[in-house]
Every structure is written in C-alpha cells, then in structure tokens.
Amino acid sequence: MKTLQIKTAQNVNIKFTVATVFQRLLAFLVDNVLKFSYLYFANKVFDFNLLNETLNGDGWTIKAVEVLFLLPITFYSLYSEILMNGQTLGKKLLKLKVINVDGFKPSITDYIIRWLLRIIDFNLFMLLYIYVASLGLKDQYFLVVAIFIFGKMIGFFLILFTNKNQRFGDIIANTIVIYLKDDVKFSHTILENLSEGYKPTYANVIKLSDNDARIIKETYKTAIKFNDYKTLIKLRSKILEVTEIKSIHKSDKEFIDIVLKDYNFYTQKM
Structure with missing residues (x-):
C-alpha cells in the first residue's frame, strides 16, 4: 500500500497509509447499497400512487414530495462525513477516513467542496450528455455509451493515477482518504496517564479528533525536547482556533x- 508522509506546520512528520482505489470503490459500493435499500424500503412504506390520487395529480406538490424523499440520499455523503468525523458508513466499515492534507480534521467547507465536486468525479456523464444533445448527436448510441462510461470513471482514474490517490474533489478541497490499519497503535500514541479523581478543565477538547490529538502530542513532545517555544505558541493558537x-x-x-x-479523560474514560 502507498504511504504518505505529511510534514505539519509544526515540522512534525506524520506517516499515513493512503486508501487504495479499490478500498474506496468498495466503500462507495457499500454506501450505494445503503442508498438503494433506503429507496426500496421507503418506496414500500410510502405509496406514491396513492399520494398522486390524493393530491389529484398536483404535479408541483408531487415533485416537492419526491425531492424531500430523495434528500437523505442526495446529501448522504456530506452529512455523514461531517457528523462521523470524515467517514460514511461504507468508509467506517472499510476503516477509511477523510483528513486534511496537513493531517488535521477537514473543515465543513472542505467537506462541502468534496461533495459538490462529485458531479465531476462521478457524474460528468450528465454534463457531457447535455453538451452532446445540444449538438444533435443524442441518437448515436455508441457515443452516448462511451460518454456514460467516461463520465462515471473520472474519479476512479484520478484516484488510480494521482500521487496521493485523490479524486478531483479531494484535490480542490485539499483532502486525502487514509486507511486506519493501525487503530490500536494509533490510540496508544495519544494515551495519557491520569491521576485518580482527575477533573477536566476544557470540555471543548471533544472537538478534536484522535488524529488531531496525536499530532498535538507528537508536536508538543518534540517542541519540549528542543525547547522550541515558537512551535508551542503556534500549537496553542491552533488548538484555540479549532476548539x-x-x-x-x-x-x-x-x-x-x-x-x-x-x-x-473525555474519550477514554467516558
């Protein structure tokens, strides 16, 4: 597997295992199985034919209901990654996670950019098809099929051939997807010895991720070792900004x- 070494702003080198295109594809398939399952069961629960009869064919209202019905799967990856700290259910199952290229947790803006640019990575077909149709070539079957395949494979090829296995959305949002193969070792690197009856001071530390805590600890230990007070100041400022x-x-x-x-205290004791 490809590894990536990131040098943080505090000059600490962190090594990550980059998720392969096949791991990401499998996570993508798992997420899509969940989406189709939602569509199937929701369609069983809600009788849209009955709704059509109830609304007497009111097209605008029916369309509005359909849009609301599709919202959970339309925004699935966006709200999942925001709420689950860089993971969807598929990524969580495959032990994958989205992080910023600097090693920290991505901002909400980063997640939004990744989500919006899925239209380039996975749905470029729609844009190309509209263009072809405008040229009056929509009846050319093989051309349409070729455009469909090409449009769906943009993200796949970018992940396969870019240095950091990034799709277009990752490149623009400055994010990468990593494989959390070292979960046990990872958690050990952030453990601290707490005295009996320890009382915490800052509840907002829960805004940090495990990866943030690891980077903070490694940077902190390095700065203390070399009496690097400038790095301590920068690190403190970053913590205050994030939390x-x-x-x-x-x-x-x-x-x-x-x-x-x-x-x-908050992540290990509770």
Missing part, C-alpha cells in the same frame, strides 16, 4: 498538557 477554548492557563506548556489530559 474555541477560553484558556485559563498562561503557560503554553501547561495549557497543551492539560488539553491532552482532558482529551483522554
């Missing part, structure tokens, strides 16, 4: 140490 914590500690070292302990 929106109101710090009560004046010392950067003490603040970061408490943040790591609090993160462990």
Whole structure:
C-alpha cells in the first residue's frame, strides 16, 4: 500500500497509509447499497400512487414530495462525513477516513467542496450528455455509451493515477482518504496517564479528533525536547482556533498538557 508522509506546520512528520482505489470503490459500493435499500424500503412504506390520487395529480406538490424523499440520499455523503468525523458508513466499515492534507480534521467547507465536486468525479456523464444533445448527436448510441462510461470513471482514474490517490474533489478541497490499519497503535500514541479523581478543565477538547490529538502530542513532545517555544505558541493558537477554548492557563506548556489530559479523560474514560 502507498504511504504518505505529511510534514505539519509544526515540522512534525506524520506517516499515513493512503486508501487504495479499490478500498474506496468498495466503500462507495457499500454506501450505494445503503442508498438503494433506503429507496426500496421507503418506496414500500410510502405509496406514491396513492399520494398522486390524493393530491389529484398536483404535479408541483408531487415533485416537492419526491425531492424531500430523495434528500437523505442526495446529501448522504456530506452529512455523514461531517457528523462521523470524515467517514460514511461504507468508509467506517472499510476503516477509511477523510483528513486534511496537513493531517488535521477537514473543515465543513472542505467537506462541502468534496461533495459538490462529485458531479465531476462521478457524474460528468450528465454534463457531457447535455453538451452532446445540444449538438444533435443524442441518437448515436455508441457515443452516448462511451460518454456514460467516461463520465462515471473520472474519479476512479484520478484516484488510480494521482500521487496521493485523490479524486478531483479531494484535490480542490485539499483532502486525502487514509486507511486506519493501525487503530490500536494509533490510540496508544495519544494515551495519557491520569491521576485518580482527575477533573477536566476544557470540555471543548471533544472537538478534536484522535488524529488531531496525536499530532498535538507528537508536536508538543518534540517542541519540549528542543525547547522550541515558537512551535508551542503556534500549537496553542491552533488548538484555540479549532476548539474555541477560553484558556485559563498562561503557560503554553501547561495549557497543551492539560488539553491532552482532558482529551483522554473525555474519550477514554467516558
């Protein structure tokens, strides 16, 4: 598997295993099975023929209901990745996760960009078909089939041939998809020894992800080792920005140490 070494803004090298195109394709298929299952069972529950009769053929209302009916699957990947910290159910099953190219959790804007650009990665066919139809060539069967295949495979080929296995949406959003093969080792790297009866100070540390905590800890240990106070200041600023914590500690070292302990308290003890 391809590995990627990222140098953070604090000059700490973090190594990730990049998800392969086949892992991402399998996760994509799992997610689509879930979408089709939703359509099947929801269609069984809601009788749209009865709805049509009830509304006396009111086309606008029927279309509005259909749009509402499709919203859960239309925005599935977007809200899943936002709510599940970079994962859909398919990605979670395959142990894949979306992260920022700097190693941190992507912003909501990053997730939105990835979702919007799926139209290029997986649905370019629709745009190309509209163009072909405008030229009056829509009756050319083989051309339409070729355009369909090409449009659906853009994301596949980009993931296959780009250096960081990124589709177009990843490139523009500055994200990558990693394989969490080292979950146990990963969790061990962020563990802290907490005293009996430890009381946390900053509840907002739960806004951090495990990956954020790992980067913070490794950067913190490196900065302490070399007395790199500038890095400690930058690291503190980044933590405050991400978590929106109101710090009560004046010392950067003490603040970061408490943040790591609090993160462990909320994620390991509860």
